[in-house]
Amino acid sequence: MSTAPPTARAGVLSRAILYAILAVFAIAYLMPLYVMLTTSFKTLDEIHQGNMLALPDNWTIQPWLEAWGSACIGLECNGVHGYFFNSIRIVVPAVLISGLLGAFNGYVLTKWRFRGHRIVFGLILFSCFIPFQIILLPMARVLGILNIANSVTGLVLVHIVYGIGFTTLFFRNYYETFPNELIRAAQLDGAGFFTIFFRILLPASTPIIVVTIIWQFTNVWNDFLFGVSFASGDSAPITVALNNLVNSSTGVKAYNVNMAAAMVAAVPTLIVYILAGKYFLRGLMSGSVKG
Amino acid sequence: MPNSPSPQGGGARARMQRWLPKLVLSPSFVLILFFVYGFILWTTYISFSNSGMLPDYSWAGLRQWSRLWNSWTWGIALHNIWIFGLLYIVSCIVLGLLLAILLDQRIRAEGALRTIYLYPMALSFIVTGTAWQWFLNPGLGLEKTMHELGWQSFSFNWLIDSGMAIYTIVIAAVWQATGFIMAMFLAGLRGIDGEMIKAAQIDGAPAWKIYLRIIIPQLRPVFLSAVVVLAHLAIKSFDLIVAMTGGGPGNSTAVPATFMYSYAFSRNEMGIAAASAVFMLAVIAALIIPYLYSELRESRS
Numbered sequence: 408m409s410t411a412p413p414t415a416r417a418g419v420l421s422r423a424i425l426y427a428i429l430a431v432f433a434i435a436y437l438m439p440l441y442v443m444l445t446t447s448f449k450t451l452d453e454i455h456q457g458n459m460l461a462l463p464d465n466w467t468i469q470p471w472l473e474a475w476g477s478a479c480i481g482l483e484c485n486g487v488h489g490y491f492f493n494s495i496r497i498v499v500p501a502v503l504i505s506g507l508l509g510a511f512n513g514y515v516l517t518k519w520r521f522r523g524h525r526i527v528f529g530l531i532l533f534s535c536f537i538p539f540q541i542i543l544l545p546m547a548r549v550l551g552i553l554n555i556a557n558s559v560t561g562l563v564l565v566h567i568v569y570g571i572g573f574t575t576l577f578f579r580n581y582y583e584t585f586p587n588e589l590i591r592a593a594q595l596d597g598a599g600f601f602t603i604f605f606r607i608l609l610p611a612s613t614p615i616i617v618v619t620i621i622w623q624f625t626n627v628w629n630d631f632l633f634g635v636s637f638a639s640g641d642s643a644p645i646t647v648a649l650n651n652l653v654n655s656s657t658g659v660k661a662y663n664v665n666m667a668a669a670m671v672a673a674v675p676t677l678i679v680y681i682l683a684g685k686y687f688l689r690g691l692m693s694g695s696v697k698g
Numbered sequence: 699m700p701n702s703p704s705p706q707g708g709g710a711r712a713r714m715q716r717w718l719p720k721l722v723l724s725p726s727f728v729l730i731l732f733f734v735y736g737f738i739l740w741t742t743y744i745s746f747s748n749s750g751m752l753p754d755y756s757w758a759g760l761r762q763w764s765r766l767w768n769s770w771t772w773g774i775a776l777h778n779i780w781i782f783g784l785l786y787i788v789s790c791i792v793l794g795l796l797l798a799i800l801l802d803q804r805i806r807a808e809g810a811l812r813t814i815y816l817y818p819m820a821l822s823f824i825v826t827g828t829a830w831q832w833f834l835n836p837g838l839g840l841e842k843t844m845h846e847l848g849w850q851s852f853s854f855n856w857l858i859d860s861g862m863a864i865y866t867i868v869i870a871a872v873w874q875a876t877g878f879i880m881a882m883f884l885a886g887l888r889g890i891d892g893e894m895i896k897a898a899q900i901d902g903a904p905a906w907k908i909y910l911r912i913i914i915p916q917l918r919p920v921f922l923s924a925v926v927v928l929a930h931l932a933i934k935s936f937d938l939i940v941a942m943t944g945g946g947p948g949n950s951t952a953v954p955a956t957f958m959y960s961y962a963f964s965r966n967e968m969g970i971a972a973a974s975a976v977f978m979l980a981v982i983a984a985l986i987i988p989y990l991y992s993e994l995r996e997s998r999s
Contacts (some may be wrong), residue, residue, distance in 0.1 A: 436817070471800050548753070650940060672822060
């Protein structure tokens with residue numbers, strides 16, 4: 408329900424102004440995406456001669472092919488595709504494992520409470536908010552000692568550890584509202600810790616599983632700080648590769664290729680957002696206000 | 699503990715059931731203790747040590763801290779984070795609230811508009827930074843476009859102007875986060891009790907007055923959340939600056955996060971980097987801990 412006072416007496420004019428303002432904002436919001444997309448389909452000649460806002464005269468997918476397969480990043484000229492797959496290899500295990508740990512933690516912290524459960528939750532929760540600069544130096548050393556510096560495995564570990572806070576928060580807030588009576592009834596029937604979790608809670612957790620997966624996917628995919636600190640070279644994720652491509656290229660800047668590469672990095676999270684924006688928003692909100 | 703199902707009997711199975719929850723929680727807890735709190739302690743110690751390129755555990759007192767505080771770049775970084783943080787928080791809240799109020803007027807395409815305003819939050823800062831860097835490119839971007847459209851005197855070279863570059867980052871950051879703040883305010887608006895509003899309407903109060911006197915004051919918790927979330931995002935901002943200006947021109951868009959990174963990984967000054975990281979943590983902790991404490995306490999009652 409809208410809390411807005413009824414606008415029955417407000418005229419057609421004020422409605423028109425209202426829609427106009429909203430439309431102007433919508434255009435402003437879409438502009439960078441529009442420019443990025445159109446630029447990625449233009450030839451360099453057209454970029455240098457034409458207007459940034461115009462549609463391409465000659466549509467070309469050459470920049471996309473180049474960004475994907477042959478643009479030079481560092482010394483290698485294989486495009487971003489390898490880094491794109493690195494990101495996938497980082498995201499999938501990191502999301503699944505941190506999500507599973509978060510689900511167990513949320514279950515224990517709401518349904519099997521013990522003395523000090525609130526402090527444990529507080530300590531886990533605070534880890535969501537630390538500036539990660541505080542852990543960069545020791546993490547670099549630990550990854551070196553474990554022999555997984557500059558590797559996809561190392562980044563998976565980092566993302567699991569620093570993802571636990573949010574996944575625990577999501578599942579804890581969700582299970583908090585789950586009726587305890589159901590659990591007690593199952594216990595009387597002799598169901599144990601895991602049976603209750605897998606048979607009763609997990610089947611009822613689809614919404615929060617979706618929220619958690621989307622949140623973690625978006626966060627891990629979009630990460631730059633961990634990637635640039637712990638994985639240079641071949642094991643870098645797509646964000647790091649994109650930044651290297653855009654900001655350290657020598658010679659003529661191929662803006663169209665840069666924009667195509669940026670789109671490659673943007674497409675996965677954009678698709679998830681378009682398909683499941685509702686769940687994405689829910690994750691955002693429970694990350695800020697309590698769920 | 700009204701919530702804890704009490705284990706029945708005292709057999710081995712029951713004892714196991716009693717320990718199982720803690721056992722299941724413990725891997726996460728151990729990871730967090732080591733990788734978060736252990737690392738915080740380690741970094742804090744390093745900030746009081748002689749560490750340079752390698753860790754050196756000899757005690758140096760406040761040496762690294764005074765080097766940090768005497769660093770010219772750190773001064774710029776602090777100055778920038780103030781400007782950036784303040785403008786970012788205020789702009790996001792003003793625009794977010796405005797958009798939320800406008801969207802709350804029984805707008806027909808509300809869902810579509812909300813989707814459009816919020817999509818930047820789903821994108822990586824590196825992607826949006828790349829887009830904005832191109833959009834604001836003095837040679838080929840907005841400036842050239844305006845010239846082509848006939849506005850010859852239009853000039854916008856903030857991105858390469860060391861005095862103005864930080865403001866381009868504010869623009870991009872506000873663009874990225876406003877939709878999120880709007881969504882928070884919109885949720886707040888939808889949760890307001892309609893009774894007082896109806897009463898004010900019967901008294902014939904104009905709409906703007908109702909907003910100013912009744913609705914906005916009731917949004918106070920949302921303002922608080924928004925400030926905390928935005929301040930925390932501002933202090934952590936790193937990616938967007940790297941992608942848009944790389945901290946330049948010169949050092950003009952350095953912020954604590956980029957300062958820390960460059961001292962840690964390019965200049966090999968571990969001690970100073972650690973001190974700057976501890977400073978960032980202290981600021982965020984001062985902001986977040988009271989907030990989390992009050993949030994958790996509320997949810998208890």
